Amino acid sequence: MNYTRTALKNPAAVIVIVALVMVFGLLSIFKLPLQLTPDIEQPQISIFTGWRSAAPAELESVIIEPIENVVKNTQGVTKVTTSIGQGFGDITLTFDVGADMQKAMLDVINNLNQAPPLPLDAFEPVVSAGGGRGGPNTASLMIKTLPDNPVEDLGQYQKLIEDVVQPRFARIPGMGQVNLASHRPRELRVTFDPVRAASLGLSIGDISSTISRSNDVSGGTANVGRRQYTVRFSGQYSLENLAEMIIGYSGDRPIYLKDIAKVENTLVDRFGFNLRSGQPSYYFTLKRQSDANTVALMDEINIAIKELNEGPLKAAGLTIDLSFDSSVHIRNALKLVKGNLGLGVLLALVILWLFLRGWRNTLIIATTIPISLLVAFVALTVFDRTLNVISLAGLAFSVGLVLDAAIIVQENIVRLKSQGFENHKAVLKGTLEVTGALFASTATSVAIFLPILFMKGVEGQLFSDLALTLSIAVISSLLAAITVLPIASKYWLKNVNDADPYEHYWQHLTKFVMRLTNSRVKRITWVSLLLGGSIAVTLMLLPKTDFMPRAPIDGFFYSLNMPPGGNVDFIEHEMAILVKERLAPYLSGEKSPKIKSYNFYSYGAGSTGGFIYSDDPTRVEELMQVVREEVLSGLPDTQVFLFRGSMINVSGGGNGRTIDIDINGTDIEALMQVAQIGIDEINSQMANTTAFPMPSLSLAEPELNLIPNDQRITQAGLTRRDVANAVRAYTSGLFIGEYFDGNDRVNVILRGQQWDTPDELASLPIYSPIAGSQTLGELTEITRTAGPTQLRRVDGRRTISIQVSPPADMSLEEAIALLNEKIIPVMTENLPESAAIMLSGNANKMASAISDMVKNFILALVILFLLMTALFKSAKDSLLVLLVMPLAVAGGVIGLSILNLFTYQSLDLLTMIGFIILLGLVVNNAILLVDQTRQAELSGLSRCNAVAQAIRIRARPVYMSTLTSLFGMLPLMLMPGVGSEIYRGLATVIVGGMTISAIFTLILFPSLLRFSQKSSNKPLASIVNITPEEQTLRVSNH
Incomplete structure (x- = not known):
């Protein structure tokens, strides 16, 4: 057509x-929805479960390992990674790239149904798409008290937050998850006196079974005359009357629950806390649905915050602080790109006007x-x-x-x-x-x-x-x-x-190029120099490879490995206060760099840290150094780790620039020793590198290990289960059922009175009808040991991982090479039998991605060759055009080298894409020159004159289009700002490649095209200076 x-x-x-x-x-x-980057679907599914007050090892054996066994064989699963803490476990299933994740989700849920029954007080597994329990946060909120509110324990506001705040955010269109990290559910707690109960002849089993059997029961229906009645047995006590329950008899006198216990509807024990710039706070995380517009969603979130702050929260003396707003980076980055786009258009038009x-x-x-x-x-x-x-x-x-x-x-x-x-x-x-x-x-x-x-x-x-x-x-x-x-x-x-005001320049350019290539020796020399030199320059200057661009945010995370055995109260009243005092002058601006705000959280010694926001985004690195050397240094027996996050999330929460060293085996203590050797080697040989162990490298959780004495237990007429239930009741509490009051369902917990020392625990009695009252110390041997605060499992094996974050000026390729050459061998020497070390995470992802990139580069070359062969009807001409590639690649590499003189730029995946794009761009000028030469030859000109005419006619549009393209892209390469690191390398490669290609193509191609030229039928000068009428006549006659 x-x-x-x-x-x-x-x-x-x-x-x-x-x-x-x-x-x-x-x-x-x-x-169009506004996002920072395209939606990245992680081929991952997470399973979150937990067991009230369970130690990591107990949770691992009873819940995690059985679940892993039924889900690990799900079709497409390539890796199973599990993190286990005090009372919770998070399993992440990684699938093949391109897997049908909807089908995978159904398969995982079906497989979970085959898992063994969970303990009664364990949480039902929650399955969600994406790693990290649903992917990165869209926003995080901190609810704190107003200045005139003296309340410190925010537990009294729990119901307000659950009934008013949480539903308000959940109703926002596009909201995926609303997670309250500080959530403390209510429980019906029965706190009994063990000594009093034993003296009255009551066992823990008697108390728990009596309470658990007091439930309403349906008796079905009964027909009486013409009426049908529903029959119900109202066996459940009201909360007010529960203490009046008869749980036994002492002779003829009834024993009421109130005689040995106190009944209260209360919050579960505090297991963690959050501070917002030093103030106690509730911590919320908000996650969007996969198809939601982040910017529009954040607008709605801000509206909800304003409504709540001016309404129910203000009345309660509370307010919401927006801790993290993902739309800020999006707006700033998009604003910068839009500005670069507009400036690029303006520069391109200026170049056009200068030519025309x-x-x-x-x-x-x-x-x-x-x-x-x-x-x-x-x-x-x-x-x-x-x-x-x-x-x-x-x-x-x-x-x-x-x-x-x-x-x-x-x-x-x-x-x-x-x-x-x-x-x-x-x-x-x-x-x-x-x-x-x-x-x-x-x-x-x-x-x-x-x-x-x-x-x-x-x-x-x-x-x-x-x-x-x-x-x-x-x-x-x-x-x-x-x-x-x-x-x-x-x-x-x-x-x-x-x-054309520059016609004489094009004529001079044509004469100059033709003189440079007017002999076979010169042509061979130019081709050898340009192609050979391009290859040599590329090999010498090619930067080291990276996985993803470094696009840092305006703050950083810090993680603290606390002293062994430190509980939440110790961390809050000693460690957190110390950090608060040290950060205060930076928060007020008395010291520099100024902090905009900070968060501090702790959920025990194994999970303590926070985030610090810099008031000046350009001074984040300086602030990190200050925090590392002044604020967090010298904390007693505490290891400090600092990380700067990235705007590009590619690792289920990671920044694409970390490497995991996985050490797996069965002896957890031996693995910790090997990991510590590795961290010491990294710190000594890789300056400014953060090596973060997962989990911490110490058995920091003090344990009281109660070893049953089976002979005494049997003689007392008890079982191991009876003693285990007593131990649970005397510590965190024994789950004995649920209570429903018509609105809410809460756990019923039977708990002994508080004890302060292991000796007091050993003296607590257990009643047996055969042997009477026996102390716990008589039935068990109590020893003091230490256990892990967290456990990590990879593909079913206990694993210690070291997450290595190389410095900003070191590529992943360099870091991996250094780890393989100097760190891993030292660790391997100390590795116990049956243990293994491997690199994983972004190291594997980068290797796979680069392999795919190379394959796609070759495929692109093949596609180009076949297309041009079809268009030119000549494989020879197609090969000629492809010979411009070495020049372009060398130009891209030179561009990166020049950029690295001013700011660090590695060869990340987005930068590599620039070389693929170059293939499609630089061939255009070559195609024009070859096409024009062939047309002139068909019109009767000799090869020499055809080449001269092609240069003279096509030089102007070639340079005009090249310069407009270059100046259109220059702002992307030169203008700094939020998110510019994402595309700066790509822009540099294209600008450098097109520049070098445009300069030397007019020498390379005449040299190539004139290899087989015959003598000219017309003097060269007459072709260069041919009149427009003669040129048109030649073509029209043909």
Whole structure:
């Protein structure tokens, strides 16, 4: 179909189509969800479960290991990772990339149904998509008291938060999860006197069974005359009358529950706390649904916060602080990219005007920019994508590219008009002459993105938006160039006849290039130097590889491994207060750098830390050093670890720049020793590297181990279960059932009175009808030991992991090499039998991603070669065009090397994509030169003269399109700001590659094309200075 001819015949239809595109494009801009990056679907499923007050080892053997056994064989599972703490366990299943996660979720739930029954007081497993219990937080909130509220224990506000605050956020459209980290559920606690109970002849079993049997029972129905009655046995006591329950007799006198126990409806014991800038707080995390607009959701969250702060919370003396707002980074990053996009458009138009020196020509070519970009917005909407940093960067990259086709068409039209062609004929002929070459270059540019669109894994999800926006923009620019631009030229340039003000420069350039390549020796020398030099430069300067760009946020995490045995009260009243006092001058601004706010949390010695927000985002690294050396240094027996997070979440909460060293085996103490050796080696040989152990490397949880004396237990007429229930009752409490009051269901807990020393525990009695009262110390041997505060399991084996965070100026490739060469061998020497060490996490992901990238690079080359062979009908010409690749790659590498002189930039995956994009861009100039040469040869010119003519005719559009592309991308490379690290490397590769390619292509290709040239039939000067009429006559005669 002849699009140009059809468009010129129906200009009104074309204008209407363009208007519709503009309308739908503008609507799409406002409709598209705003995100920081494309949605990254983690092929992970998490299973969260728990058991009230259970030690990690107990939870592991009773609940975690049986669940792992039934879910590990789920189809597609590649890794099972489990974290176990005091009373909870979190299992993460990792699946093959590209797995059907909906089917996987159903399979996991079905397999869970085959797991053995859980203990009565264990939590039912909660299954959720994504690692880290549903993925990264959209927002986190801290509810704290107002300055005039003296209350310190926030437990009294629990019901207000559960009934009012939590439901208000849950009702927001797009909200996925509302998690209250400080949640303390209520329980019906029966606190009894063990000595009193034993003296009255009551065993723990007597008390617990009597209470648990006091329930309502349905008696069915009964027909009495003409009526049917529902029969109920009201056996459940009311809360007010529960203490009046008869639990036994002493002779003829009844023993009431109130005689030996106190009954209260209360909150469970406090197991942790949160501070917001030093104030006690409730901690909320909010997670969005996968298809929710983060920015719109945050707007609704802020509305809800305002309503609650001005309403029920204010009345209660509380207020909500927004601790983390993910939309801030999104808004700032998108603002920066939009600014770069606008600046890129402006610079590209300035370059156009400098070449054309005519505002009409400039505006006609510039019309392709809004058309192409708006079509890309429509495509993003149609394909259900989001407006994010990656897709916007793709549009910014396309600013110069979408001008290419328009420049070629317009330049050819103006050239024909200057040769005397009538306006309509010049427009039609000028467009049709270059349409074939434009289709070829566009096809190659788009085809190069096909491998990216079909990439799997994190890299595919990240880069598909980039490939989509660039492809759609380039295709639409071609259609605009051969339809809209001819119409505009026909009517706007009707009486305009612009001559090229730089014609003499192109003639001098042609003569210069032809002299450089006028002998076979020179041609061989140039080809050898350019291709060989490109390969050498690439090998010498190629940076080390990384997984993901470093896009740091304006704060950092800190984690504290506390002294062994430190409970929550000790951490709050001693350690937290000390940290609060040290941070106070930085929070008030008395000392610098100033802190905007900070969080401190603790859920026991194994889980203590927080987050610190810098008031000045440019001084985060300085603030980290101050906190490490002044604020958190010198804490008694405490290890300090600091991490700076990333805006790109690719690891279920990680930043893409960490390496896990997994040490697995059966002897947990031996594994800890090996891990400590590894951390010491890392600290000594890898400066500024954080090595964080998971879990901590000490058996920091003091334990009282009660070993049963089976002979005495049997002689007393008891069983191990009886003694175990007594131990549970004398410590955290024995679960004996549930109580429903018509509104809420709470656990019923039987607990002995508080004891203070192990000797007091040993003296507590257990009543037996056979032996009477026996002390716990008589029935067991109590020993003091230490156990882990947390456990970690990988693929069913106990594992100690060291999470290594290399410094900002060290790539993952360098860090992995250093670990393999210097750290792992030392650790292996101390490894016990049956234990193993391996690198995992981002180390494996990077290796897999780079392998895929190399394969896709080769596939892109193959696609390019086949397409150009079909278009040129010559495999030889296709190979000639592909020889521009070494120049482009070398240019990209040189660009990265220059950038590294000013700021660190590794070869991360997004930067690697730049080399693939280069393939589709730099071939365009080569295609134009080869195509023009072949056309001139077909018109009867010799090879030498055909090459000279191709240089002279195509030099102007080549440099015009190259410079507009370069200046359109320069802001992305040079402008610093939030999120610029994400695309800066990619922009640098493209700018460097296109620059070097544009400079040396005009030497390389004449050298290649003239290898087999015959003597010229016409002096070279006459070809270079050929009149426009003669040139047109040659082509038209052919």
